Amino acid sequence: MGLVAISFVAMGMYIRIADLKDYIGKQARIAGWLYHGRSAGKLLFLLVRDGSGICQCVVEKGKVHDDLFAQLDHLGQESCLEVTGLVRQEPRSPGGYELAVTGARIIAKAEGYPITPKPHGIDFLMRNRHLHLRSRIPWCIARIRHTVVDAIRRFFNDRGFTLVDTPIITTIAGEEVGSLFRLDYFGQPVALTQTGQLYLEAAAASLGRVYCFGPTFRAEKSKTRRHLTEFWMAEPEVAFINLSGLIELAEDLVCAIVERVLEDNHPELETIGADIEALARVSKPFYRLTYTQVADLLTSSKTQQFMQDQLQVLVARRSEITSRIAELEAVLAGSSKQWQRDKAAAELIELRSELADLELRIENNPKHAQLAAQFQWGKDLGGSDETIVSQMFDKPVFVTHYPRQAKAFYMRQDRSDPKVVENFDLLAPNGFGEIIGGSMREEDYELLAARMDQEGLKQEDYWWYLDLRRYGSFPHGGFGLGLERTVAWITGQRHVRQCIAFPRIMDKLYL
Ligand code: 4AD
Ligand code: MG
Numbered sequence: 464m465g466l467v468a469i470s471f472v473a474m475g476m477y478i479r480i481a482d483l484k485d486y487i488g489k490q491a492r493i494a495g496w497l498y499h500g501r502s503a504g505k506l507l508f509l510l511v512r513d514g515s516g517i518c519q520c521v522v523e524k525g526k527v528h529d530d531l532f533a534q535l536d537h538l539g540q541e542s543c544l545e546v547t548g549l550v551r552q553e554p555r556s557p558g559g560y561e562l563a564v565t566g567a568r569i570i571a572k573a574e575g576y577p578i579t580p581k582p583h584g585i586d587f588l589m590r591n592r593h594l595h596l597r598s599r600i601p602w603c604i605a606r607i608r609h610t611v612v613d614a615i616r617r618f619f620n621d622r623g624f625t626l627v628d629t630p631i632i633t634t635i636a637g638e639e640v641g642s643l644f645r646l647d648y649f650g651q652p653v654a655l656t657q658t659g660q661l662y663l664e665a666a667a668a669s670l671g672r673v674y675c676f677g678p679t680f681r682a683e684k685s686k687t688r689r690h691l692t693e694f695w696m697a698e699p700e701v702a703f704i705n706l707s708g709l710i711e712l713a714e715d716l717v718c719a720i721v722e723r724v725l726e727d728n729h730p731e732l733e734t735i736g737a738d739i740e741a742l743a744r745v746s747k748p749f750y751r752l753t754y755t756q757v758a759d760l761l762t763s764s765k766t767q768q769f770m771q772d773q774l775q776v777l778v779a780r781r782s783e784i785t786s787r788i789a790e791l792e793a794v795l796a797g798s799s800k801q802w803q804r805d806k807a808a809a810e811l812i813e814l815r816s817e818l819a820d821l822e823l824r825i826e827n828n829p830k831h832a833q834l835a836a837q838f839q840w841g842k843d844l845g846g847s848d849e850t851i852v853s854q855m856f857d858k859p860v861f862v863t864h865y866p867r868q869a870k871a872f873y874m875r876q877d878r879s880d881p882k883v884v885e886n887f888d889l890l891a892p893n894g895f896g897e898i899i900g901g902s903m904r905e906e907d908y909e910l911l912a913a914r915m916d917q918e919g920l921k922q923e924d925y926w927w928y929l930d931l932r933r934y935g936s937f938p939h940g941g942f943g944l945g946l947e948r949t950v951a952w953i954t955g956q957r958h959v960r961q962c963i964a965f966p967r968i969m970d971k972l973y974l
Contacts, residue, residue, distance in 0.1 A: 477545070481515035483560040486550040491562065493518060494545045494570070496597065499580060502536050509535065509564075510557065511546055512597075519556035520546045522564040531567060540580075541573040541597065581805065582812035589973045592965060603731035604961055607724055608950045612676075614723035615697045615944070618716050619674045624699060627666040629659030629675045635924050637661050638871060642681040644692075655680035658943060661873070661928050663700040664904060667939055668931060674699040686969050687846060688958040689896060691947055693967040700941035706885045706903050709940045710861055713889055713899050714749055716944065717859060721745045724953055737955045741857070741893065750860040752852075754844075754883065757862050760855075761835040761848055769855060770832035774825065781821050784814050820957065843869040844888070849896035856892055863887045872914045875903035875940070885940070891952040898949050901942020908932040 478491040495513030502508075507522040524532055538544070548562035578594055588595045595601055619626070634651075636643055637658035644655040659675035666673045676697045683690050699712065721742050724732070732739050752760070760766060791814070794807040831847040838848060843865065852860060864883040867876060874884035886902035905911040911932055912922060922929060950962040960966040965974065 477513075479515040480511070480513045480518045480558060483516075483518060483550050483558065483562075487552055487560070489550055490547065490565070491550050492545060492547040493520075493562065495543070497538055497540055497542045497544060497573075499540065500535070500538055507532070507535055509538075509546070511544065517557040519553065519561040520548060520564050520567075521561055522567070527564060527566060534569060535567060538569065539572060539574045539576060541576040541594075543570040543573070544568065545570060580809075582809045584812070585816070589960065589966070589971070592973055596964060600735055601961070601964075603728075603735045604950065604954055604956070605964065606731050607728045607954055608946070608962060610724050610727045611720050611946065611950055611953070614720045615676065615716070615946075618719045619672075619697075619699060622672070624672040624674045625666075625670045627659075627663060627670070627673045627675055628677065629656065629662040629666075631656050631678065631680075633657075633662075635661065635928070636920070637873075638681070640920075642683045644680045644682045657681055658696065659698050660700065660941060660943065663698060663941065664931055664939065665927070667700040667702045667941075668935070668937065671702045672699070684969060689846065689948060689951075691959055691963065691966055691968055694948075694959070694963070695946035696943045697946065698941060698943040700939065702937050702939045704903075704940055705938070706863070706887070706940065709901055709903065709942065710751070710863070710887055713861075713887070713901060713942055713944075714747055714859075717749075717889070717899075717949075718745060718747060720949065721953065732954070735954055735956075737953065738893070742953065745858060749858050749889070750856050751863065752860060753863050754865045755840065757844065757848075757852055758838055758840050761838040761851065766835050766851060766855075767832060770828055770835070770851070773854070774828045777821055777825050777828065781818065781825065784818050784821065788814050788818070841866045841868065846896065849888075849890055850894045853890040853892055853896050854894045856890075858892055859898075860890045860892070861887045862890060870902070872918045872920060873902070873904050873911070875905045876910055876914075887942070891948070893952075895948070895952040897945075898952060899942050899944045901940065903938070903940035906932060906936045906938055908936065 477494045478486060480493055480495070483491060493511060493513055495511040498510040498512045498517055500507065500509050505524040509520040509522065511518050511520050522532060522535055545568040546562055546564055547566040548564040551561050551563055552559065553561040577591055578588070578598060596605070632646065632648060632653050633656045634653055636654065637656070637660050642657065646653050646655065656679055658679055659677065663673055663675055674697065677695065678693055679696045680693050682692060701709065701712070725739070725742055788811065791807040791811045795804055795811070798804050798807070827847070831851060834845060834847055835851055844862070863886065864877060865886055866882060867884050870884050870886055874886045877883045877885050884902060888897045889899035890896055891898045905914065908929065912929065915922060915925060947959040947962040951959045954962065956962055960968055
């Protein structure tokens with residue numbers, strides 16, 4: 464494992480694998496890590512990754528020194544190396560180009576790398592997340608997340624929004640008091656921010672259109688696939704807008720994000736098996752339903768029928784998978800060829816995880832159908848209700864005008880129907896559920912103060928927030944888009960933990 468002469472490597476000394484296309488027929492030197500090595504007699508096929516892509520490097524016996532050939536032949540996965548060679552077009556190489564190797568230097572050897580090409584369970588991978596990040600799927604997701612972040616920033620910057628970084632240490636709750644991570648700030652009780660919104664409202668009175676984009680924290684005791692305790696949120700806040708303007712802004716934002724990912728990350732989407740056709744269908748207008756319409760839909764016979772049909776599909780898929788698993792188990796037990804057993808093992812782990820997921824969905828189906836049938840006007844939509852609604856539509860759905868008592872204190876009361884607020888949630892399709900929550904803000908001092916009293920929030924704690932209603936109160940609203948949930952939807956990951964480099968979830972803090 465010795466470290467062999469790592470000197471300071473100037474940028475530009477190596478060609479990025481992604482740029483090899485500009486060097487066809489020329490010599491190039493790359494540096495990276497050995498992703499996979501395979502020998503075929505006088506030839507070695509080394510897959511080297513450098514962060515920008517993967518390149519097949521072909522080493523021919525006799526073309527390099529025998530000692531080097533032997534060393535490369537036994538080089539462990541994830542060893543760090545430098546490779547020089549002639550760039551050739553090769554459709555069978557992962558990036559479309561390969562190097563005919565003329566020289567190589569091992570920078571640092573790796574032995575016994577824990578994440579092998581063999582299948583591993585998600586728990587093992589998460590415990591090795593610091594290494595797992597080097598694997599194909601986390602790499603693809605990281606690239607897509609990067610595009611989403613960039614698309615969000617560009618979207619707001621191009622529309623006259625000013626970025627305002629709101630504090631992470633806060634003195635007041637923006638969402639449910641019960642989910643605050645509390646801290647002691649030199650004797651003063653404070654908390655980690657749940658949202659930048661309240662501070663952003665103050666900034667909107669200075670700059671008109673503002674946004675923040677940072678980490679937010681919720682001590683939610685939810686072990687669901689949708690909940691992180693630390694997640695990133697992009698929040699715009701706009702002066703002199705109304706609810707329909709706000710909804711259009713959210714619609715344009717989501718379209719801009721999806722468009723950019725389709726443009727910039729097609730290969731990554733393909734590698735992870737995202738539903739590219741469904742993403743291409745994401746276009747304006749999205750569906751718009753009121754909460755009351757959703758409540759009626761959930762309790763309708765249409766929903767019960769939908770749930771029964773879905774159950775049939777799930778059961779059919781279960782029997783398909785079960786028989787395929789039996790076939791693969793036979794291969795695993797019977798085949799004499801190692802590569803056949805490896806291939807079967809890899810497929811098995813995927814199918815077993817799909818099966819576990821299916822079992823859960825089959826078990827939950829009648830429970831969720833019952834919850835939907837018993838849904839009562841006045842409650843917030845539950846996770847299963849959101850899933851059902853978002854499965855019934857092939858494009859994102861806006862749900863607006865929730866009951867006042869189900870939502871946060873700052874949401875503006877609808878003057879034409881005081882039982883509801885001027886708010887919306889955006890549900891992503893295919894069962895992904897809520898990715899955005901937003902509303903107009905109550906600008907009337909008396910109404911806001913009364914609502915805070917009802918919620919047991921002390922007015923003196925919110926003195927500066929109330930000041931905004933004292934000095935030139937203005938119609939305004941905004942929303943928050945959850946980054947990991949958006950990335951999970953776009954990449955087709957069922958669980959949000961895959962969509963952030965180092966996830967923080969309730970029951971497990973891996974590293
Ligand atoms: O609906 P939420 O709670 O809204 C707010 O925080 C508002 N103050 C935003 C605003 O109006 N400026 O959260 C907004 C979004 C959700 O739709 C969801 O995508 C994400 O943040 N989110 C979470 N993502 C992962 N884990 C959690 N525990 C999340 N809680 C909310
Ligand atoms: Mg919400």
